[in-house]
Amino acid sequence: MRRRVRRGRCVYPACALALLGVILAGCSGSGPQSSLEPAGPSARDIDGLWRLVLVLATIVFVIVAAGMVVAMVRFRERPGDTREPKQLHGNTALEITWTIIPAVLLAIIAVPTLQQHFELRDEPDGPRLDVTVIGHQWWWEFTYPGLTDAEGAPLTTANELHLPAGQPVYLTMTSVDVIHSFWVPPLNGKRDVVPGRVTNLKLEADASVPSEDFGFGPGVILGQCAEFCGLAHADMRLRVFVHSPADFDAWVERQLAPAAEPTGTGPIATGYQTFELVCTACHQARVAGSGGVERLGQGVTVDVDGESFDAALAPDLTHFGSRTTFGGASFDATRDHLARWLANPSDLKPMAPERNDIAAGRILGMPNLGLTTDEIDGLVELLESWQ
């Protein structure tokens, strides 16, 4: 009997180690949207803290579990065992000890937690790139207030955030409808995007984003809205493209240029007519035509805590063709997807356009506009051409 128990004791540490291994292995998972694969200093700090806590928690679990297992094996009722146990009511010294030990462990965790917490919540020092993030049901609007075109209009894009590597970026965020949450796990924790409030988040991407290619292209990091925001919450995603500073500047230059108004006839001209007639009710575009650069469509201004934010009603389409995705970064921007979307957007993404009230600023998705095949073809041509 005694030998069995002793052999059992040797097994426990082995089991514990194996368990620790399994847990750590399981948690070293990966993916383009994983918090365990940091691609920036903030996320790396958080990851370090998380790993410290994980190790401590695993040690505690192993100790507790070992205690339980030992008790269960040693003190199980055996056949023929009729001796009653000693009626022990407690042991104050022991109980005080195991009150204090967890308290000490927690204090050990608390110090780096608070240190990191305040550091992460600080504004970045020195030069930074400012980006305004507006949450919409169900897409992201990104504006770069410091990067303006000849007319003074800031660079505006949707769902795909482009960043220069190695430069601190400071997001200023608010929402025009319900609460969203901006989350790109490899770069930083999430921060809610709240109507009537301004929230901030700092991001900084490493020069080399994990080289592993998950099928999303090089330098691409995935993110997603993390606060339940209604029907298409699952399809309110976003992508971050990390460029070298030079590539980023080139991208900015392309984006600041207006789109070209098509000339002549053909599908693309039909598309442009439809665009002006239908799409501009919500969408915006800067188009250079014979009469100079024209701004099609209009947005709204939202006042939050004394700050004014220019927000669109729907994604700006000036450089739609340069984006790899659309519809809340949920669909690859292929012609086929685009045609299906234009035929009936709710067919691809769950939305409630029947409840739109544009005058009241309530937009719950793009309605089925009843476009003809020709109009759809024309629009696809047009949008693809707007690189």
Next chain:
Amino acid sequence: MALMADTQRTLSPGPRGVWGWLTTVDHKRIGLLYAVTAALFFFIGGVEALLVRMQLFQPNGEVLSSDAYNQLFTMHGLTMVFLVIMPIAAAFTNYFLPILVGARDVAFPRLNAFSYWLFLFSGLLVYSSFLVGGAPDGAWVGYAPLSTQLEEVVRMDFWTVGLQLLGVASIASSANFIATVFTMRAPGMTMLRMPVFVWMALVVAFLLIFSLPAVGIGLFQLFIDRNFGGLFYAAEAGADPLLWQHLFWVFGHPEVYVLILPAMGIVSEVLPVFSRKPLFGYPFIVFSGAAIGFIGFGVWSHHMFTSGMGPIAEAGFGVATMIIAVPTGVKIFNWIGTTWGGRIRFSTPMLFSLGFIAMFVIGGLSGVTHSVIPADTQQHDTYYVVAHFHYVLFGGAVFGYVAGVYYWFPKWTGRLLDESLGKLHFWLALIGFNLTFGPMHILGLNGQPRRTYRYGENLGWDFWNQIATIGAFIILVSFLVFAWNIISSHFLRRGRPAGRDPWDGRTLEWTIESPPPVHNFDEVPQVHALDEFWHRKYAEDDEGRAVRMPDVTGGAVTVETDSGGDGDAHGDIHMPSPSYYPALASAGLVTMGAGFVYLPWGWLAVGVGAVISMWAFFGWSLEPITREH
């Protein structure tokens, strides 16, 4: 057997059949009603969860539409919290709290019936939404302004009204339990001789009393915004949507302890019985339970670390959250201390209790990772959090309540549940549970947000989602085994007759018949010690080992009474008479609630409901508690 005959004479069981159940004011019958209702809702909530898991089995699942998915996960959360775990806790509390303190009923038997019927009718009201255009779909937390956005869609009104009414029911039953504990204990039953389960029920009652009104106000505000053009959560008018989150979580966090503490109480009853040792450090367990309840009011904002409160407030709530881990740890160590040195019998209640401890430790430790604020900003609103609270509320609370069912089933029905089926249930549940919720930790850390009805390919989430779905079906099988065990043991009468004291118990419920007579105790017991019944059966020898006392044998221990069993002494037991007013009053209130959902023409139903409930309340207050014979 003079005692039996005498008992029959003094019983006043009241009408049988449906009317009997509808008018019952017997705390035991009401407890059973709670249990059966909670079991039915558990089945419904489980089916909802399985549908969700089927949808998530693979990327871009097409089992459910986004709309259906949002309704199902909202109703799953609402059901499991308000219509399953709270009522199953209420079932145990109703049935056993009076018996454990040596009382014949709760302080207000009719108020008790009112609480049950209000709970049932409110639950049915919320569920009726499925039949009339869709269930609430704004998540169980109903964050504003999403929950106030579509005023013309009544789904979220079912939620505001239903939750409000459920809150009223809980406040009423909590006041009842508090009054019972404070004023109806048997002679000698001092506060520190009360079983831990009673203590935890008391703490829970206080938590509900002081937390529910906060969310009640929040729900009124949402309702006013939705129906009367109020501006409590209108950001465009300068209102602050975070107010709702504060009001909700001031309730919502204590609510977590409301769900778990009674389960901790049950485990604290089961462990000593099956270890044949007293609870290790009873005062530590009791006071740490009270401390958890108290500190529980100061940590609500850890649900809001990403909402933009301000770094100082976040730091404060983070530290408070770490502090609450200390009393929780104390409980776990003391439970292990209870088994240490005992003679452990691995009956099913014990298995589930040990499972509870192990799973709760995991849930508690992942909870500590949430107090690490930066880490929480990654974990918040992901499957990691889903994993965490299921380890606390399923592996924790549900395992605890299932332990309670196996433990007390013989007292309810007079028959034991089958042990082999029970063990099968336990192992399937443990494996299924860990397969379902273990992988969710990894999914969350790898970036899968909760409340999303589909996910794309190549995100590295496919494998663990499949495992989780398979695990969910194993849980289903395990609970089908459980259901069969109950059917076969009770309804098919295959269960072994239990007698009074099948487990060699320690507390007062095992001194009385199974099932207990209407008046519980022929004579109100005199209490001399914690674990009163154990001390009547066992003394201690020089070594401190328990020694069976010579004058009592077997399980059928005669209750020590004041005056023997000659009948005359207790010929004047007056149990409260059945009353239909409680059910009528709650029907009236729920009619009003249904009317409020469908304003403005619902005002008619509001009026009708008001008249009905006024009538019932007046009839109730004028009706004598015990009719003269």
Next chain:
Amino acid sequence: MAGAPLAEHAPAAGHDEGHHDVRPVRKTAMWVFLGSECVFFGAMISTFLLYRSNTNGGIGSEIFDIPFTSASSFVLLMSSLTMVLAHGAYYGGDLRQARVWLAATALLGTTFLAGQIFEFSEFIHQGLTLTSSPFGSAFYMLTGFHGAHVAVGVLLLGSMFLLSLGGRLYDDRGLNVELVGLYWHFVDIVWIVIFTVVYLLQQP
């Protein structure tokens, strides 16, 4: 040694296990209920404090007529005095006297309600409504729910008055007066807080 604990468990002398005294039971429940009510009003007062300067560009606290509301507050405070007198009379067994004071309390409560209705209609006339601003929403909700509590109190007092007329008297009727009294005093005390926070506190 083995028998030692036995002595401790010897049957105690008989005790009255028949009827529990309902006084402590009901009073406990009432106190618990009032504790719950504190949180109820606390949540509304917090909301009001959050929104008290949030007038959405419309009417704010300048609309308050402090002398008028002070007068109606005084009326409500006096009703607590008459409630005490009613309770005292019941205890003293003077049912007639008690009836008079009950009626007086209900009357004072009704006067307060009338004042509140007048005040609300004035404010609405001037443009402060439930839907004009978060301030308006919070103001009407807080004072309105308090008014509803007063109305319930008046209803309870009226019922007790009628019951005493109809001769439906129970052993514990003094207790019911006491319980209604507890509730009534609570509603008065809450009003003192509301009056201070809503009407008297200076805008930040």
